[in-house]
């Protein structure tokens with residue numbers, strides 16, 4: 001399907017979403033967020049898609065919410081539209097795995113979008129920041145919450161209070177990104193990672209994702225109980241039988257997503 005602000009492509013079992021407002025460094029306008037939501041709906045309902053990849057350009061993953069669009073907002077505009085929750089959280093609610101492949105700037109809402117993905121692969125050119133404070137506001141799509149969970153209070157607080165950016169190395173050291181990849185290889189490597197995930201049993205992948213996410217929302221004891229229930233339920237799947245039989249027979253598994 002064709003969109004105005006993104007490019008959505010099906011590459012085998014991987015759904016690739018490229019944020020595409022190059023003149024505005026992929027600033028996240030209402031139109032872009034609507035397109036992103038529609039593409040996610042599409043890929044989530046497509047049984048062939050096993051992993052989704054979200055990326056931007058070489059210069060910017062996304063430089064934040066569209067400042068020109070929101071500059072004139074009144075409190076009532078923001079409140080009535082439930083700005084920014086509606087639409088943006090669609091990404092965080094995705095049941096299929098979503099990888100962010102970040103090169104260049106991931107600032108403000110751009111950093112928040114990346115953090116809503118399941119993990120971040122960063123080019124060595126990536127720069128992360130929550131610069132909202134420099135324009136008289138604060139993060140509004142989970143930045144103060146998710147960044148703090150990723151990197152701890154001290155670094156999150158410093159970034160949110162000063163607007164300082166983190167480069168890829170600092171982001172990896174702090175646990176914000178899973179890996180740094182040379183910029184020229186980012187998309188190849190991200191595709192390989194996405195294809196690897198898409199080749200697993202889809203229900204098992206969704207359960208693993210759900211279980212890891214529980215770690216953010218509950219106590220250790222509750223989380224471990226939740227994990228055990230899902231783990232037990234995998235023994236009711238054909239894919240568990242196939243996966244273990246394939247290991248014993250020294251062959252590749254042929255998962256049926258059942």
Ligand code: HXC
Pocket residue numbers: 023024025027028063064065066067068084105107108109110131132135138139140141
């Ligand atoms: C609208 C933006 C934009 C943004 C860049 N542009 N960021 N337009 N919203 N967030 C536009 C510029 O106006 C300019 O358009 C063009 O993109 C190129 O940007 P430059 O500034 O000329 O590029 P450069 O000098 O390379 O600087 C790059 C940059 C800078 C450091 C990323 O653009 C910047 O600081 N951007 C704003 C970052 C920011 O504050 N983000 C947080 C937004 S608030 P023209 O037409 O002039 O050429 C936010 C709140 C989230 O995200 C709340 C919940 C969602």
